[in-house]
Amino acid sequence: MKKMIILAFLLIFMISGVAGAYDTLSVYSVSQSFDFGENYYNVYGGPDISATIIGSNEFDRGQTVTLNVDLINNGKLLGFKNDRTPDDADEIFGAQTEMKLESAVVDATGIVASLSADPGSPIEVKSVSQKIGSIKSGQNSVSPAKFDIKIDKNAKAGEYNLYLNLSYDYQKNVQVMDPDATTQTYDVNRWYGMMVQNQTLKVIVKDQVDFEIVSTTGSLFSGGEEVISVEIKNKGEEEAKNVKIMANPSDPLSTTDGVAFISSMTPGSTAVAKLKIKADSEAVAKVYGIDTVIRYETMEGDIKYSDTLQVPVEVKEVGLFQRLFGWI
Template sequence: MKRKLLVILIVASLLASAVPATGYLTSNPDIRTVAQNPTLQPGGVNEVDFKLVNDPDGPDDDTRTARNVRVRPRDTGRIDVETNELYVQSLADGVPAERSLRLNVPSDLESGTYRIPLRLTYEYDNGAGSAVERQRTIYLPVRVEPGPRFSVVDTSSTATVNGQGTLEVTLQNVGDSAARDSTVSLSSSSPDVTLGAGQSSARYVDAWERGENRTFEFETRLGESAKPGNYSLSAQVDFEKTSGTTGSSASLDVPLRALPEMTFAVSDVDGSLRVGETGTLTGTVTNTGPMAADDAVVTFQDPGPTVTPIETSVAVGSLAPGESSEFAFDVEVTSSGSSGPRQFDLGVRYYDQDDRQRQSDPLPTRADVGSETPEFDVDPVNATFTAGSGDEFSVTVTNTREHAVTDVSAKIYADSPLSTSDDEAFVDRLEPGESREVVFQLSAGGGATAKTYPVKMDFQYDDDDGDTIVSDTYQVPVEVTESTDGGLPIVPIVAVALVVLAAGGFLYYRRRG
């Protein structure tokens, strides 16, 4: 009997020594989530912060450390989880790990509580020196509060690369109540996109009813380094609920489509330009897009001191993308200008879809300038005179210009031994290429040497613009020939005169003697 009692005491002693004096028990990892403010704002991406806690029930036992904890979130219902995986190297008892999830919440999601599944994989030591891997699913509860919520319904933009335009953004209150004193803030994180004078701009709405659409316009400029295509802007709505509390929407993604730079090509350029004349520069302008150009005007920029456009702009009307129109400029090239190929800078001034006047970049084009030609061709008809005679001096005058000239007054200038008693002639009108004969009176002195003499000639006329112009001076050759009229020869007459004078002198002296 004593032996049995001793055995019982020994076993009891051994069992008592196996229990810790504190009374704690060691348990396997127990991982749960704790979130301070799991409230979601529909209509965009939400960042939800939470904690992973091992043994959240308190210090009643000792929980083994979980290692290599991997968290794989799963979508639930209409909430899309944008976070692929979270990792915690070690999750000890009572030492939480802070993490966050990106949740894309649709704008029309109903209010209520939702649970985000988190698939856990982790390892721990089972206390016997072996590593154990476990998998389990826990949940992160989130809430969608009742109140105003907002969604981007539509956007459109007229902004072009290296230009400006208007971005229209239409938002809808898809929540279950109205909003008051709302401020819509739009911001850009790209240096290529500015809104107004900076990187952000805001609009105010006093009352925004449930289901109501609101459209906001933002002045938008795209820089030189911008590229055609899509840019993403961010919008947020700060509002007051009907209850008087305030709130803010999630960040709303607002797409902006950057249109290609507005361009025009000038083609089929031709010109009848010539030094010292007024000609025409013609061509075709094409709107190469991407938008319509309303009330377009082709402009002729300053070409320098020797070339003067009569008008510096020509209206070509509205041009849809791909549409073309012809233009023509009257251009004067001064006599001091030079012939050869010349470059001219044209441009297009137009109104865009926002009714703003804009100017294209310079459009270089080339045209040839011909050498200077006389206004008239002057050909003598009757220009041969005998010394000591006079007659009609007739000349054929041809208009070499490409326009008619009127009130043509021709005048000749003769130097000795030539002289004129009628030095002017008149033609009322000369069409381009037309010839008329003009007649003057001209005489050659009796002592004129037989040879060719020049007669100078110029014209005063009115051009097609009504301007009175004095032409250059022309020289017309006049041929003088020896006299053939049979009169007494000059030498015998002189000899006879000398003989008479000598005889008279002899008689005079004789009488005196």
């Protein structure tokens, strides 16, 4: 009687533990050859896979990176419940064999992994679902799951969620048939279940300097040279020190002084850089884009360069005044 009470208590504990460990647990149809009347044990437990991003989870906006996700199976065998008492040597051998085989309930097989992001998230998952294989309890995946993600260049700094979905099979029950203790032979019938687990992975878009061209002031005529004022904004979250703006115009525009220095720019601040731009005499009247790169120093003292920014500069058609008097 005392043993029965302990067994009942253990069973309640095991069932409650399993319920909290998994998101979704389902069972495939029982094979027609599976005879519950021949089953010696019911086993409790199952796989439990957790995921970890390998390396740093912090990235810059605008990056396309590969996330390496390590998977480990923390599945636990919680216990057995005797379903039928063996009567003779063959059945004792069969029961012992079944108990050994039942321990595989904690192993995950045929794992399929997929990754997704919130609707409207600045992080785009570029990879499709992938097969991971099998993971025995206490072991890691042979190789990490790899997912390519792209972070929007306008993403705000902060923490974003990615959702890892895992689906896999596990051995729910085993039936040993025709055991022969003398020859140590038997047949086996397995009943499989399917499990789905979901885990949230955190990805951080780092605070950083980020520049944009706000406006340009000034224009020039073909064959002329003018100082163009360029308003620049640090729309990022970090301060930029020793800022230098470098313009690299292409034909029909050129420069004799395409570098401007700004001491520092705090987050949200703007500054005006003055660039001397010349238009070739054959330049067509229109708005040209000048490739501009900003060199700056981070708060840690690292030298970095911005992406190439387009500075719009208008070349106007030469009028009568310019033809008669030139540029005074």
